[in-house]
Amino acid sequence: MKPFCFADGKFIPTESATIHPSDLGLIRGYGIFDFFRTANYQPLFLDHYLDRFITSAEKTYLPLDYSRAELKSIITGLIEKNDLREGGIRMVLSGGVSENHFSPAKGKLFIFAESLIFPSEEKYQQGVKLLTLEYVRAIADIKTTNYTLPVWHSVNWKRLGAEDVLYHWNGWVSESSRSNFFIVKDGVIHTPDQHILLGITRKHLLHLAGNAVIRPISLEEVWEAEEAFISSTTKILLPVTQLDDRKIGNGKVGKTTLEILEKFRKLELETVS
Structure with a gap:
């Protein structure tokens, strides 16, 4: 995992990212994610991955408080901040803290930058x-x-x-x-x-x-x-x-x-x- 991630609406040290212990992502395994690679500092096929991530949020009834343009801007900033020439970007939207500990709620968006390990x-x-x-x-x-x-x-x-x-x-x-x-x-x-x-x-x-x-x-x-x-x-x-x-x-x-x-x-x- 690279030094900086996006969480709580800003870039923070990755080690400082937190999630509530009652979040459905933790207690029910309910959440969505997507993952894509960067090459020469460019996200590969980004629009296709954003299409899927946004659709997944809609289908799982998880509010996504960022537009496509805002997500792109965040991703570009994260690549720059981590000097991620060749690597991976992981977007995670958790299930949220639900009043009944079961129904989908307002989740938390994390975007992480990662090193990659390819098959030999x-x-x-x-x-x-x-x-x-x-x-x-x-x-x-x-x-x-x-x-x-x-x-x-x-x-x-x-x-x-x-x-x-x-x-x-x-x-x-x-x-x-x-x-x-x-x-x-x-x-x-x-x-x-x-x-x-x-x-x-x-x-x-x-x-x-x-x-x-x-x-x-x-x-x-x-x-x-x-x-x-x-x-x-x-x-x-x-x-x-x-x-x-x-x-x-x-x-x-x-x-x-x-x-x-x-x-x-x-x-x-x-x-x-």
Whole structure:
């Protein structure tokens, strides 16, 4: 975490940021957040992330007392104050202190600047392993702060040498705990359409792919896919070469995966140039 954050309507030392112990974000796990990266001091795809954050606030009935222009100004100031050339910005809106300790209330806005840790180059070259998990994330289209199950389950991932999980329910896959999921069949990218967060990286990858297909995907199809990968703000596009104890395709990072990753990296460079 970087030295300065935005809280209580001003820039303060990050270590001084506080939240009420009865805030729903703490006692009920109710709140929203969003996270994006900076490159060359510029926030990447900021309007897309603000769209999602503002919509999440509306859908969770949490008042957001800042306009889009004000949020942009705060973010720009925070990047400058922390000299954040390459890093991350995390926006959090808590559930607030509720009279009945349950209903959404007026929450507290925090905006933090963070250092980033990307996956190792080895993971991009060799791919990663996912574990199947029967689960559907609650209100998946909203980026809530409730990650109780994957945080608890992550101890098991590390023990089994996995990067993350792949959620599925009634035979249909949806997403990873912090990433969108894709498969490649006959050189065409396919991605699930239900019970997912509409990722910003996912959005740009679909645009770059051009002929990608958004549809229900069965777990059986994943086993038979030529390639697979996950996408997120911090992973960008991470190849998946193993699911549980079975290889995806030939167990190696595929051509289509590498091509779309290269296109996205070029897009990022164009965005900050």
